[in-house]
Amino acid sequence: MSATSTAGPPLLQVYRPAAPLFVAGSGCWLIDEAGRRYLDFTSGIAVNALGHGTPVVADAIRSALDTGLVHASNLYRTAPAEELAAWLVDHSFAAAVFFCNSGAEANEAAIKFARRWARAQGGEDKHEIVALRGGFHGRTLGALSVTDRSDYREPFTPLVPGVRFVDPREPGALEAALDAGRTAAVIAEPIQAEGGVRPLGAALLRRLREACDAADALLVLDEVQVGLGRTGTLWAHEAAGITPDIMTLAKPLAGGLPMGATLVSEEVASAIRPGDHGSTFGGGPLVARVALAVCRTIGEPTFLASVRARSAQLDRRLASMARRPDVLEVRGEGLLRGVEIATSVAAITERALGLGLLVCAAGPSTVRLLPPLTIGAAELDRGMDLLDEALGC
């Protein structure tokens, strides 16, 4: 016998989905059951980087299905995972890649790999992970333990021990928090996305790198939301001229199919042994083949140049939006932007939805803009016109 306390579908109520029931997607648009079209400035929270219904993803899925090889497990080798890992290594600092299924899992792996490396360097005491105030790394217990959101954390304590939070903008705080004897790694997002679209900036990223080097600790960059072209370069950290020791990816990696990846340097890779970690589904041939097609598309210099062109257009639109009295600040880079407002974000996202524009929140007071990286100039202007209207132009 089953009993539900509320009307509606029997989905566990961890989300509060908006009203439209989407049945189709095309480019930057989602279409509901009544045929109404919505301009998507959320990209499924940074996932649909190539838009909806893209042939890049559809063709890769079809060709994977034609092989009949959807899953074989990591007991065996499959070509797509090896080709994807080779692409990621060729296009980054990394020497090796671990595949999983989500951003949180990629960060779980990063924490384990960092501790494995650190133990080999400095023994059991060298295990601490330093995380940044305002950071978000996922909802599983390890990822939540390095996430600075008390409302997400408090119902589930005790979390994983050995985590220290630091506000890196406080003078001297970062350097004081790191210690060669106890710090395994610092984990940071180049742009704190869920925390309100707050870029760390090149100078702070460089300071993180220097502080990690001084304390013989690893720098873990979480590029789950900002990696793979979102900022107009392949990786968000590129602009700072630094490289991490570990980088995590997920959201856009497989064009809408679930996939995460943890990229590690040669030094970290050499500390990892068979049996240290694993995932049944991670790097399966279907998702890996799709991810390879997505990575090749995004990695094209002309593709990244077009993201930068749309970003420059967004700069111009946001500069005029910033003059509104109800807009407190505009932040972000590339096609990840935050508009901090004095009024209710929920009211604005609701009003935008009514106008046919999908935007989401980032923290309590920021409207987050995450259009597909393939958005055209006219669609970008259309979306910004609708946002102006939602703000009450």
Ligand SMILES: Cc1ncc(COP(=O)(O)O)c(C=O)c1O
């Ligand atoms: C920076 C960052 N890391 C990790 C995650 C967690 O990813 P997932 O929801 O795929 O577990 C997110 C999700 O929003 C994120 O933005």
